Amino acid sequence: MSSRIRNTHAKSILPMALALAFGPLAAHAATADWAPTRSHAALLKTVTTSPAAAGRAAVTRTSYAINRHGLPQVQSAVTPLDNTKALHVAVSLNLRNAEQLQAFIKNVNTPGNPSFGKFLTPAQFKAAYAPTDAQVQAVVAHLRKSGFTQVSVSPNNLLVFADGNASAASTAFNTTMKTYVDNGKQRFANDSDVMVPQALGGIVGSVIGLQNIEHRHPMNFLGRPVTQTAQATTQGTPVNVTHTPTEFPTIYNAGSTPTAFNTTVGIVTWGDLTQTREDLNTMTSAMAMAPVNVKVVPVTLGNLGEVDFSDDPNSDTEWNLDSQSIIGTSGGVKQLVFYTAANGKYGAADEELTDAGITAAYNQAVVDNLAKVINVSLGEDETIANQTGTQAADDAIFAQAVAQGQTFSVASGDQGVYVTTNGEFETNAGGPLAGFNPATYSVSEPATSPYVIAVGGTELTTNGGAWAGETTWNDGVQDAGDGNNRIWASTGGKSLFETAPAWQAQQLGASVRQVPDIAFDASSYTGAQIFIGGQRYTVGGTSLASPIFVGVFARVQTYANNSIGFPVSLMYRDFPGNAAVLHDVTSGNNGVSYQGKQYGYNAAAGWDFTTGYGSLDIGKFNQLAFTWGNGSPATTNPPVTPTALTNGVTVSAQGQAGASTQFMLVVPGGTTTLSFRTAGGSGDVSMYVKRGSAASASSYDYMSARPNSNTESVVVRNPTAGVYYVTLTSPGVFTGVALLGSYQ
Template identity: 65%
Template sequence: MFSRIQKLKSGVESCNKALLPMALALALSPMNGHAATAWGTTGTHAALLKAQSTSAATASYVINAHGRPKVQAQVSPLASTQVLHVAVSLNLRNVAQLQAFNKSVNTRGSANYHQFLTPDQFKAAYAPTDAQVQSVVTHMQQSGFTNITVSPNNTLVFADGNAATVGTAFNATMKSYTENGKLRFGNDSDAMVPQALSGIVGSVTGLQNVSVKHPLSHIGAQLSSVAGTGTQSGTQSGPTTVLHPPTQFPLIYDAGTTPTAYNTTVGIITWGDLTQTLADLNTMTTVNGMNPVNVKVVPVTLAGAKDFSDDPGGDGEWNLDSQTITGTSGGVKQLVFYTAANGLPGSGDAELTNAGIAAAYNKAVTDNIAKVINVSLGEGEISANQSGDQAVDDKIFAQAVAQGQTFSVSSGDQGVYTESGGEFETNAGVVLPAPFSISTYVASEPATSPNVIAVGGTEVTTNGTAWAGEVTWNDGIADAGDGNNRIWATGGGPSAFEAAPAWQATALGATKRQVPDIAFDASSVTGAVIYIGGQRYGVGGTSLASPIFVGTFARAQTYANNSIGFPASYMYRDFPNNPAVLHDVTSGNNGVYYSGTTYGYNAAAGWDYTTGFGSLDISAFNLLAYTWGDGTPPSGVAPPPVVTALTNNVAVTTQGTPGVAQQFTFVVLAPGTSLTFRTSGGTGDITLFEKLNSAASASSYDHVSAHPGTNTESITIRAPAAGTYYLTITGGNAVFSGVSVLGSVQ
């Protein structure tokens, strides 16, 4: 009897599957005559809104974003020859169960603890079914779209069309205008789908390029070709504000003996051609005596969008990301660039839209080889929500959490004014408010996603290469290089749309997602020295802060055998009780001061809207993060640094690379008159640290010798006590070699 019932049930299911396309075809058959179609809504709203006008001929438009900025150019129907590359985002199944799984997979004691899913397992449990996907594909085909492809996880359907096919498929009309010589286009009505698909389709991305995610970096002036740290203020004997080669961030944030990220694969979201980026990365590692980086470039096409021409404006961003991750991590197992296809204005091909960026996110997730993925991109959250892109991103990042991957996202570079691009006007040198309410704040997306780590910005001061202090990053209002004056400050604040994840609701009492979670250096004054086109530039922005975290977390993942999942819940649980892990940033602001009022958010003790919990001490964080893993010993951990024992009055020769310390010991058997350590000869620039009876480092020493630009250093200790003296030699921003080290006791 049971087998007969099973056969009957199977027959019914097969019949239903066969009938679904037939029913859908009947529902869609009158598509050529819109009047017979019943439409359902999607999460994609109009990008352009028609303003009040006396007639259609004189109609004006505003952008569907905060403040409703007016389109200054003439708006007309989008030409039918303009190719549109769209991505239709499908709704996940079993969403409540997925949220519960993502919580339990990172909860010790749960049956799901660290049982991360594979992409196939995620697809089977939570992705749209093949039948649902086919129903969308059929609709796209019948509407005239071409080059239709489906993502491996069934969540995105890519296709090529034009204004006419968009009208047929989504009951939306397309408009365009020219701004600064570039074609801008967008839908001036909400995207809709037939009722038969309304529960399947979530949103349609790629219908507009009016509001698109942009890099979050602040590239300064070209620096001198002379090796060093660039510009500096202050004095050598006290805290300074100075640009740093990426190899110095492990020293500044106290990596100590923390292993490099040699066993962890890291991803970066990019677009366009990466030839120059890879060449500059090789220059950076060569100059700093590092091993060449194992790189992989993964081109991510979007239907027929297959152009990967160079975007000179993006080179600086990808260079900042890759060089900072490499320098901070000390080297990774592999660096994977997920690069979206560019569009070429005027060629009949649309410019890059958020559809291409979402495709790159999704490829990093379906590949599931990068444990940590950097995203130095963002846009105003209101725009992202109205276009439906926020919902698209959230689904992708939720899958990453289920698989144990971590996306790190810059929190934004325009303070609390991300929606407007942070642009302000000036009049006779006096800063005036931008043409919107400066008391209304908007956070940056995708930093507001509850499924990413949002990284804010600080301005760090150093004592040599040791951390000396941090404040909230806010460079104020300055020329953006495009004729506009713009605020340069860390993004932060509450989300307008995302509910607070459980870990923030518990720790902060929050009802909405709040950003950032942590922060690192982002100031253009204290930022990174980056090679761009073979030349050195000072670069800041939260696009620097996020890669510093990525390099830091990649180190922790290697030490924990890549067993740590998405770390947000651990951070909010453990950080308040482990203050040694943090540099709490308690001063600064991410807004503007105008007419007697300070706008934006202020830093404060503990978590705040400008820098989250603050920055991390890498050594302390590594030890804490290890407890978030599965507890197994690191796999193939590199051996600890070799400690060389010095003999009285016998010189040894050493060499090293930036960020890697050479360590020595010298035993004094009985109290003496004097003890001297000297270094000389060879090439490069070194610093000498000494400590009695425990390892010396840039953050823990009894004596230091740090003369700039030389290998001639010395430390003399009067009346040395008996014991073991530890000597540590670190390089500057270049290789040092052939250095003679001598210990002498009297």
């Protein structure tokens, strides 16, 4: 059981909480007995005094360090934050009956257990494990008394949102707020632990939104523009080349595994999604895929008024990579839901995005319970996430997801073993960064949560378009653009705070959570060709690896009729005895060679800290994972409904490589001539026509297959009345082909 989720509810607290909610709260900052929370100081203060000397008085100096791994010093002046500075917080409340919840999570995912597969609804979870309405109202009353406004509560009672300022935060949480300027941007943070009145000590877990020094950031590596999209597919020497997202199902051997036509997928994002949706449409058109059923869910911190969801161009690459990789790998989903946090701007305020908005987006995906699998290509140094209380808040949300049968897939990170410095370890001149210790490793949150699947990265080799090998992703050291060198590699290692879940303790003998669990392609040299602003770019990173897994698992869920729960415990149980399901990655390292010594972890046979168990053979994984659910197999793919043609009306046709696109035309009696013609567009189509049933290359009445041409024609004299079916195929993608069916 995770040490971050525990039952702190006691019967004696409830009367005190009710008294707080309905009675006056007078001068608590001066007289109240405060209780700690999991939110500690984001800025650590150190006061030093030099001794007095002859003719010189003692000098007292105050310095600050960021509360993350390595404790980096703040280089600029730190001053009190203006009391009127707007703050928007999310107060995370503790779960009830946490031990019972852990037992349920185990039972609901254990085949043969009476609770197996009986996932909870959000209402059932709230009734059994969420804070009570009385506890919530006690917190609401305290916030309002302290000066917060726009106080609201998430539907599952796990988060209380409030709009206030630095003065209200100091009053409510007995903390002090500080500010400084870094790279021209104002940073703010608390330099003392966050506390609440004793009556709320068993209710409030943490407070998020009191610092903007760090927040989760995307995990992608933007490569070069793609000037030539065609890849070598003939058998020969294995190669390292980039791929379109639709090639991953073939590379990882999807075989007859269905597309994800009946599974809803979520993506956690922020800002405006207009460009991402346009580029997704460009991708599906170029790949001859059906348009995606997209839903965008804006997520705010409660009932705030004017919220800015403007575009963040720096993040478009991430959301494009996530969405296009998922759709390409899955073959298409039932619905793609973007849970998008505000871009850090509320009303007239203009501040950096904080973790509060992103955690709220996680929570909305769980509250809605629409998406069966949710992608998170975001992360930050685990230490600051733990110390600010973000990690505990996220764990509670992810635990609810598991109880409901939802799976969060999280990119493990792109910084190798140096997450705390964002992968940076030396200056361009070769000198070490101040305070950097190459033997001190760090990992990324939320990948370390025991309630998510952490996906690491590989570098993929293919031969003739098929999988030929993988090694640990490590694109080496590159200029970070700020005068420092950084590593781009698969993050893996040991959590400093999360205890090992039972499935890792049993299989690996671990005492703490270890990441990653699995891995997929992530190298910018072998990554995905993604449309960004209409132009193709090569994009890598574990932000590619996680969406590939999401696309794979969405296919598997469709085959099992969405009956599989959180699969990671069964992965650890079954993978060691099913080696054929895996591509075990046994070579590579996720660290650096520095001053004559190699740092980081090495790949090895079986599970390791670079790629977990490795990547998956989709078809074989599908057959294994089906045993983890309790549904009947879905059809290989949904039945194809041919597009109806109208006499004499031209339509535009498109199709994927090797696939078929079908049409139908009802021909009445008395017709003397029936014709079908194609022209224009790209590709090399062949046309097959059959009366009464679907046509194919092996079953047709008429056909036209002129090589290297889209000018095909079938003419039938005195046709028999009935329904005529037309099928277009092409060895490659075809788009914009005009098809005309007519009769006289």
